[in-house]
Amino acid sequence: MGADFVIHYGCAPKQALTLAGLVGRLKGRDRAAAIIQLYRDEGDERAPANMGFEMVRRLPDGSEEKEVIVVQDLLDAADELTTWESHCTGCPANRAGSPFGCMGTINYPISVFAERWLLDQLPDSDAPLPYIWLQRAVSDMQHARESAAPLRTPPGVFFESPDALGRDLGALRVTGDTVFEMLFLSGPIQPAYGSMLLQFFGGISRDLDADVIMQLAAPPSGEWIDAHAPFLLRPDAADNETIRTLKEFFKALYMAFRLQVPVLLDV
Numbered sequence: 001m002g003a004d005f006v007i008h009y010g011c012a013p014k015q016a017l018t019l020a021g022l023v024g025r026l027k028g029r030d031r032a033a034a035i036i037q038l039y040r041d042e043g044d045e046r047a048p049a050n051m052g053f054e055m056v057r058r059l060p061d062g063s064e065e066k067e068v069i070v071v072q073d074l075l076d077a078a079d080e081l082t083t084w085e086s087h088c089t090g091c092p093a094n095r096a097g098s099p100f101g102c103m104g105t106i107n108y109p110i111s112v113f114a115e116r117w118l119l120d121q122l123p124d125s126d127a128p129l130p131y132i133w134l135q136r137a138v139s140d141m142q143h144a145r146e147s148a149a150p151l152r153t154p155p156g157v158f159f160e161s162p163d164a165l166g167r168d169l170g171a172l173r174v175t176g177d178t179v180f181e182m183l184f185l186s187g188p189i190q191p192a193y194g195s196m197l198l199q200f201f202g203g204i205s206r207d208l209d210a211d212v213i214m215q216l217a218a219p220p221s222g223e224w225i226d227a228h229a230p231f232l233l234r235p236d237a238a239d240n241e242t243i244r245t246l247k248e249f250f251k252a253l254y255m256a257f258r259l260q261v262p263v264l265l266d267v
Contacts, residue, residue: 001107001108001157002105002106002107002108003105003106003108003184003249003265003266003267004023004027004103004104004105004265004266004267005103005104005105005106005249005252005263005264005265005266006019006023006102006103006104006252006263006264007093007095007102007103007252007255007256007259007261007263008188008256008261008262008263008264009091009092009093009102009256009259009261011087011088011091011093011102012084012087013081013084013087013088013100016084017080017084019264022081022100022103023103023266024077025077025078025080025081026078026081026100026103027105028074028077028078029074029075029078029081031053031055031069031074032048032071032074032075032078035051035053035071036048036051036071039051047072048070048071048072048075049070049071049072051070051071051072052068052069052070052071053068053069053071054066054067054068054069055067055068055069081099081100084099085099085100088100088101088102092222092255092258092259093255093256093259093261095248095251095252095255096248102252104245104248104249104252105245106242106245106246106249107241107242107245108157108158108159109156109157109158109159109160110158110159110160110176110180110242111160111240111241111242111243112160112161112165113240113242113243114240114242114243114246115159115160115161115164115165115176115179116165117243117246118176118179118183118201118246119165119166119167119174119176119179120167121200121201121202122134122167122169122174122179122200122201123169123199123200123206124169124170125169125170127206127207129206129213130196130199130200130206131169131172133196133199133200134169134172134174134200135172137182137196137200138172138174138178138182141178141181141182142178147177147181147185148164148176148177148178148180148181148185149164149177151180152164152177159176159180161176164176164177182197182200183197183249184265184267185267187265188262188263188264188265189253189256189262189263189265190262191256191257191260191261191262192216192217192218194253194254194256194257194262194263195216195217195229195257197250197253198229198231198250198253198254198257201233201250202232202233203231203232203233203250203251203253203254204229204230204231204232204254205229205230205232208228208229212228212229215228216229219257219260222258222259225257225258226258231250231251231254233247233250233251234247235247
């Protein structure tokens with residue numbers, strides 16, 4: 001279970017399988033592989049047609065929906081992906097450089113280390129314009145209907161910490177709940193909002209010329225973005241799994257920004 005994201009760039013696989021169908025097959029293939037490995041680790045050599053598991057999905061109203069899944073059914077559906085893999089070669093939205101690399105997942109729970117890392121990236125008054133934007137974004141989150149706070153109960157499911165971490169930025173206090181809402185509970189991330197998030201979390205420089213900042217809302221081209229606001233976040237040996245996938249998420253925001261398409265979320 002995790003926060004799924006996809007660069008919403010039109011392509012033949014999405015048109016043929018639908019976005020939901022494509023994501024479902026990919027997730028099903030990963031689940032099937034994990035279940036098969038679990039059975040094999042226990043010395044169980046039964047065929048995938050005889051393997052099953054119960055999948056629980058939390059619904060928006062807080063209730064849970066349960067379904068029994070047969071592993072072979074997932075494998076059969078995933079076989080349809082093979083036909084479309086060649087379309088991903090050279091695709092400008094292929095973040096991962098692999099088939100269907102426009103998609104990714106940030107697995108739950110969000111670690112305490114990653115929650116602190118996100119807060120530490122935020123701008124303070126040393127970056128006046130991004131700081132003003134952050135103040136406005138936090139104010140908007142405080143008036144939004146969706147909140148991350150209920151996701152901390154029970155603890156360890158969505159967040160590792162039962163209590164939100166926080167950071168004081170002068171007159172502004174930001175919590176891990178607000179950061180999660182800002183990133184994942186505001187609906188599809190449109191390019192202009194994505195460029196602002198990239199500045200908040202260190203994906204692109206905050207020390208840009210005023211004329212460059214003004215053009216970020218409607219950049220001339222992807223090449224212009226590369227030249228004036230390159231992507232800055234890089235893998236680090238100290239990154240844990242959550243931080244590693246968060247950096248992949250920000251790379252997806254950057255690539256969607258270059259293509260001027262949204263990033264879709266399923267949280």
